[in-house]
Amino acid sequence: MRCRLISAVMVIAFTASAAPAAHAQWAVYDGANHVENVLIAARTLQQIDNQITSLANQAQMLVNQGRNLASLPLSTLSTLQSTISQTTALLAQAQNIAYSVQSVEQQYQQAYTSVSSGMSDSTLFNQAQTRWQYSVGGFEDALKLQARVVGNIPSDSSAMSQLVSASQTSTGALQAAQAGNQLLALQSRQLSDIQAELAANGRATALQQARDAATEAESDAQYQHFSQHDVYVSGAVSMFGSSGN
Structure with a gap:
């Protein structure tokens, strides 16, 4: 899901940068600035995804540690x-x-x-x-x-x-x-x-x-x-x- 979102953002950024310059009666659109903002958002999203992966790994490590520390229920x-x-x-x-x-x-x-x-x-x-x-x-x-x-x-x-x-x-x-x-x-x-x-x-x-x-x-x-x-x-x-x- 994250990969598809990043791809869509990149497509929008590329389309915006390739659009022709606006006429004088319209507000000036800075395509380069828009692309830069989109790239920043994409990098931020990637960092969040990496953090989520790291947290998941840490959670799995804690689960494994809990299993290793679990006592045997049987005693003779x-x-x-x-x-x-x-x-x-x-x-x-x-x-x-x-x-x-x-x-x-x-x-x-x-x-x-x-x-x-x-x-x-x-x-x-x-x-x-x-x-x-x-x-x-x-x-x-x-x-x-x-x-x-x-x-x-x-x-x-x-x-x-x-x-x-x-x-x-x-x-x-x-x-x-x-x-x-x-x-x-x-x-x-x-x-x-x-x-x-x-x-x-x-x-x-x-x-x-x-x-x-x-x-x-x-x-x-x-x-x-x-x-x-x-x-x-x-x-x-x-x-x-x-x-x-």
Whole structure:
């Protein structure tokens, strides 16, 4: 529309400049001045058009900035924190020997390294029973944690699908970055699950290995205890009375 208006103005200016000089009885018409005024108007109109284009570009730039600064409407942080809390609570419920250096040092010394030949049979039996309970509890804890990790798989899959979809349909850089950060957080939580499971499995295996070693030491102690007693006592045997017949 602006281009057609400018063209029409230029045509009028050219026609006016080409018109013959007016007769004396008419007012003097200055064609050159008229053309100059028309050109000034055309340049002014062009400047206004350029300003409108510049404002439109600035408006589009602000729209793009608004999209880049828009936050992601999806957040899985609370779910991740809840899952981590559940795993942590499950680890805190470890039976017998807990995940504590002080607890390991104290209970391990009492149940696994205090076997000696001077102990009574009942003491050795009680310690063996305690070690068996520790091993069973360790394997039970490992199984519980494995069940927890496997139970997290469906929710993890759903969260991953939502975050990938949100990343692909993001309207700006901020939304894409937030979706990527949440995906990294999900991966970190999954790595924490793997770390916890490895710790539980390692704990159960270590308890069983310690039990096997203690059982071997206990067997040796029992043998030494038995060998210290001479079950055979020599002496005269009288048969069929004391007459020697």
